[in-house]
Amino acid sequence: MLLPLALLPVLLAALPAAFTGGGTRRWFGGRGDSQRAGAQAAKDDAAAAFYELDSAQRDLRISMETITAVDSSPAARKAAEDFRVLGQRIDEVSHHYITAVDSHDLDRDDLEASAASRARADLVRAKDDLRRVKADLDRFAQGLGPLLDKAETQLARLAPAVERARQSLLAATRALDAVRASGLRADDLAARLAALSPELTKLNEGAGRHGVPETLHRADDVLRKAEAVRSEAEQLPARAAEIDRRLVSLRTRAQAITTRSAGVEPILSELRRRYSAACWQDLQPVPDEAARTVARAEQKLKEAQAARDEQRWPDATALLSTVRALLNDTDEAVSAAGDRLRRLDEVSFDRSKEVERTRFAIRDAQRLAMAGRSTPDPRHARPLDDAVARLERAEAGLEGRHPDWWHFLTETEAVRRTVARVVSEIREERGAGA
Known part of the structure; x- marks a missing residue:
């Protein structure tokens, strides 16, 4: 006592x-x-x-x-x-x-x-x-030794942690002032920085009022958030320039796709003239869909420009990502028509290359399945035998006046995918057993 x-x-x-x-x-x-x-x-x-x-x-x-x-x-x-x-x-x-x-x-x-x-x-x-x-x-x-050592360690961290938090807030404030001086408002960053003001007040009140653990946690939290504001403020001019560049690039790309989509109709006409309906029916909607998608992309570009003018950077970035996705889909659809005609022309002129390519994949898989075995594993042999039969049916389907060359191509691709899956399974099993 x-x-x-x-x-x-x-x-x-x-x-x-x-x-x-x-x-x-x-x-x-x-x-x-x-x-x-x-x-x-x-x-x-x-x-x-x-x-x-x-x-x-x-x-x-x-x-x-x-x-x-x-x-x-x-x-x-x-x-x-x-x-x-x-x-x-x-x-x-x-x-x-x-x-x-x-x-x-x-x-x-x-x-x-x-x-x-x-x-x-x-x-x-x-x-x-x-x-x-x-x-x-x-x-x-x-x-009490371990408890006291732990407590003294935390107390030793206290003053440096609070000072680091204060310095981070000061650095964030200076970075924000510099950005605003360049003409960028950075309203969202300013709001995030202002939200840290009450936390700074509590830090200044000290651990005597709020406790050491809570003060250490608060100091670390203020440091992290202030550092994020400072980093984003310093990157903001470059971010604005990147958004401007993407706006120009995506406008140019939209115009180019519009020009290219005008050439889809002649390609479809050629496909209709030379090949059966099964070879081109899925491409019929491409011109209209391309026009609608490009129109949507151009509308989103206008919204992105407005967001950039109002310095709503996250909105501008999100809208530009949407534009890019729309143009990517349209670009693939427009390219698909020309690619379809090219591939159909190649295979109808000489189907032997496609057949030999697929047979080579099957033979290679069969050799791997037999390596070190007198008889193949039924789990591997069955899909490979099915692949051989499927290739033969695809070749047989080309007989007639109007062969479905597109079906032939999709079948050979499917056969190669099946064979590749079997090869992967064999290698995984042998790798696991090594």
Whole structure:
């Protein structure tokens, strides 16, 4: 127990005299003199034990306050409770010591030997109690080592973390000012920076009010958010320039696709004239769909330009991504018509290249399936045999006046995909077994 302030000066003032044997005191010879000396020695020892315990408790209280300010873990809460219980024991033994001191006036001229003997016994008992509790307090302090190290580490991080957060906010503010000076508003960044102002106020209020863990967390959060604002502010001029470049590029691309889509109709006419309906029917909607898609892309480009003019950067970026996706789809559809005609012309002129390419893939897979085996695994042999039969059916389907060349091409592609899958499975299985 920490003694009342009014009482401590009295006790502490008496300590020097106690340690030196007192001031002017009358002594009488004989047995009484010896008993009085023994009692005084016991009083001095008890006073020293009391002083040591009080000092240790005060020092340990500082350590406990450090831990409880930083750590709210179960271990820290248990330590705080154990310290409270120890405090109650300290209160008890300190009270017994003070009672023993107050009960015996060793400076009385008429102090009897029996009274001195009782005083000595009481004071020795008080001293022993004080030292036992002091030993328990020392053991408790030793056990606090890991918790105290952790708490002191966090406290050591506190001031640098808060200062880094403040400096990050300052850097973000300067970067934002520079961007605005160049004519860019950066309203969203300004709003995000303004939202950090209350957090800065709490940081300035300190850990004494908000606690060390919360303050450390707040400092890290402010640092991260301020760094993001600063980085985006510094990148904003380049981002604006990139959006301007993409606007020009996508307008040019939309115009080019519009020009190319005008050539799809003549290609379809050629396909209709030379090949069966199955070879070109799926391409019939391409010209109209291309026109509609390009029109949508051009509308989105206008919206993107408006967003850029209003400096709504995320909206502008999202709209440009939509435009790009629309033009990619249209570009593929427009290219598909010309690619279809080219491939049909090649295979109808000489189908042997396509057949040989597919047969080579099948033979290569068959050799791999037989490598190191006398008979192939049915899981591999069956799809490869089916691939051979499928290729033969595709070739046979070309007989007649109006062969479906497109079906032939899609079938050979499908056969090669099946073969490639079998090859992949064989290699994976053998790799796993290696």
